[in-house]
Amino acid sequence: MWRDLAPIGRDAGSGGYRRYAWTAADADCRAWFKDQAESRGLTYEVDRNGNQWAWLGDPEGTDAVVTGSHLDSVPDGGAFDGPLGVVSSFAALDELRSRGVEFTRPLAIGNFGDEEGARFGLACVGSRLAAGRLTVEQAHALRDGDGVPLPHAMEKAGYDPSTIGPDPERLARIGAFVELHVEQGRALDLSGDPVGIASAIWPHGRWRYDFTGEANHAGTTRLVDRRDPMLTYAQTVLAARREAELAGAVATFGKIVVEPNGVNAIASLVRGWLDSRAADQSTLDTVIAGIEQAAREQGERDGVDVRVTRESFTPVVEFAHALRDELGRILGGDGGGIPVLGTGAGHDAGILSASVPTAMLFVRNPTGVSHSPAEHAGEDDCLAGVTALADVLEGLACR
Structure with missing residues (x-):
């Protein structure tokens, strides 16, 4: 067989x-x-x-x-x-x-x-x-x-x-x-x-993070003038690792979609999917809240809008x-x-x-x-x- x-x-x-x-x-x-x-x-x-x-x-x-x-x-x-x-x-x-x-x-x-x-x-x-x-x-x-x-x-x-x-x-x-x-x-x-x-x-679930910034030229746009969602996404990935490690849980961004997805273009949208799991509901709630808070705070600094959607959850x-x-x-x-x-x-x-x-x-x-x-x-x-x-x-x- x-x-x-x-x-x-x-x-x-x-x-x-x-x-x-x-x-x-x-x-x-x-x-x-x-x-x-x-x-x-x-x-x-x-x-x-x-x-x-x-x-x-x-x-x-x-x-x-x-x-x-x-x-x-x-x-x-x-x-x-x-x-x-x-x-x-x-x-x-x-x-x-x-x-x-x-x-x-x-x-x-x-x-x-x-x-x-x-x-x-x-x-x-x-x-x-x-x-x-x-x-x-x-x-x-x-x-x-x-x-x-x-x-x-x-x-x-x-x-x-x-x-x-x-x-x-x-x-x-x-x-x-x-x-x-x-x-x-x-x-x-x-x-x-x-x-x-x-x-x-x-308990575990999947959350979609939409990071919306502004598309622009990678070679001519000053760093200070950028609204780059990739920066916010990257910091959120690091925050997920940090929150999970502190709580004894797991959190993973394993899938990503980028628009317009050009080598010489600043992205207008980065969409990432978070998978997170923990031994109990309280711990999972703490991890998810910490990741979302870190994403929103970083988004404010970067001029990037952050939207979080829970796509699935299993208690x-x-x-x-x-x-x-x-x-x-x-x-x-x-x-x-x-x-x-x-x-x-x-x-x-x-x-x-x-x-x-x-x-x-x-x-x-x-x-x-x-x-x-x-x-x-x-x-x-x-x-x-x-x-x-x-x-x-x-x-x-x-x-």
């Missing part, structure tokens, strides 16, 4: 993946998922929001156990973030069948659409729509960098955008959702464990304690023994947690590198993740 999926959407130059929502690469990933489902005799379907499902047992049944993740990527992302969870889900089902287990609850594997938000700027679109955490109006307003609206992109890919929206009936049939994911950090590497259990997801997610404890019992015995760790990365499991009992398994990442072609997990650890997921699914769906 891994070998067949690996070439899809891979850029020959960077070695990273560009599997953006509702593109040709995304279509190839979806075709791969469908083939995996049908080759195993599973019932395949696509829901109203474009999420894919592969069912063992009655799709209309209740108290189902669901696993899976996503197949899309960030720009030039790694091979493991998302796909490891989907591949491992099919492999875990194969393992359970080889054990000859009998399922007492419906089992499903899911591929949630547009988890990374690389194309339309909002993460977890598929799961947000299903859970009612993204309205139809908000979804229709999403546009990619070329101005293409989300509904048009879906329609061009062969899906009917008129059906998108909350899917409470489907979610009500799910008794537990367990997502396996490569760890996006080094906690397991430092502890020496191949697999861990998630405790919580930090802290405490995974269902009962389900988390059950995973610990299944994998570590009554005495425990499997590490439990928090994460600053968002996931579909976090979005669905308000509607469905959710849990997560992490597979060790020896370098901690993620959202990069250097992202990696060893084969032995990946196989340990499959075994752990199979054990969990057997404990939940075969009792």
Whole structure:
């Protein structure tokens, strides 16, 4: 499975993946998922929001156990973030069948659409729509960098955008959702464990900063006469690092658009996107307020207008304690023994947690590198993740 999926959407130059929502690469990933489902005799379907499902047992049944993740990527992302969870889900089902287990609850594997938000700027679109955490109006307003609206992109890919929206009936049939994911950090590497259990997801969000100045000639305009938004942006980037460091949080400006974007021109507009995360809401609020205040103060000195727009936000997610404890019992015995760790990365499991009992398994990442072609997990650890997921699914769906 891994070998067949690996070439899809891979850029020959960077070695990273560009599997953006509702593109040709995304279509190839979806075709791969469908083939995996049908080759195993599973019932395949696509829901109203474009999420894919592969069912063992009655799709209309209740108290189902669901696993899976996503197949899309960030720009030039790694091979493991998302796909490891989907591949491992099919492999875990194969393992359970080889054990000859009998399922007492419906089992499903899911591929949630547009988890990374690389194309339309909002993460977890598929799961947000299903859970009612993204309205139809908000979804229709999403546009990619070329101005293409989300509904048009879906329609061009062969899906009917008129059906998108909350899917409470489907979610009500799910008794537990367990997502396996490569760890996006080094906690397991430092502890020496191949697999861990998630405790919580930090609160996090994305903010767009628009710095508006005045376009002018780079060679003839005196420094004192300039209203250069690039200066304000640069100072705001430094302020973000400072505020995050003081608070023990993280803050990153990772995307920027410049107009008119000429080498010999002073910019008229610099638009930057801030991603910030912290262990608790109070800390995150402090960091965000500090960054915005620094930006506005610098803007006044530079003669630059600063506008801040919050584009997305996810509050802290405490995974269902009962389900988390059950995973610990299944994998570590009554005495425990499997590490439990928090994460600053968002996931579909976090979005669905308000509607469905959710849990997560992490597979060790020896370098901690993620959202990069250097992202990696060893084969032995990946196989340990499959075994752990199979054990969990057997404990939940075969009792």
